[in-house]
Amino acid sequence: MYSNPGRGKGKGMGGAHRHVRILRDNIKYVTKPAIRRLARRGGVKRISAGVYDEVRGALHSFLRTVISDSICYTDHAKRKTVTSLDVIYALKRRGRTLYGYGV
Numbered sequence: 001m002y003s004n005p006g007r008g009k010g011k012g013m014g015g016a017h018r019h020v021r022i023l024r025d026n027i028k029y030v031t032k033p034a035i036r037r038l039a040r041r042g043g044v045k046r047i048s049a050g051v052y053d054e055v056r057g058a059l060h061s062f063l064r065t066v067i068s069d070s071i072c073y074t075d076h077a078k079r080k081t082v083t084s085l086d087v088i089y090a091l092k093r094r095g096r097t098l099y100g101y102g103v
Contacts, residue, residue, distance in 0.1 A: 027060045066090050 035055050039047055069090035074082045084101050091098050 027056050030056055030059060066094060069093055 032052055035052050036047060038055075066087065067090075070082050070086040073086040073089055074080070077086075088098055088101050
């Protein structure tokens, strides 16, 4: 019945593409209250209105670099799944060492 059981679709096998996501500007979904909560955790009492877009931009650039470094570690290990250790090593490379996740 199946030409390649248990091995995925492969090249030319056809089939439905179920998990194709259309990427939009997802950084706008970091809401104003979420940014306020992060600021409160950092000890900020009052926040100017223009800060929110700046925070979204800074978060976007930081996540872009960390995720690209994590993907580099994943590609080097010839894997398709990004593990938590890939993210830990990427953060360590950026100088933001995170403890407690198996390293």
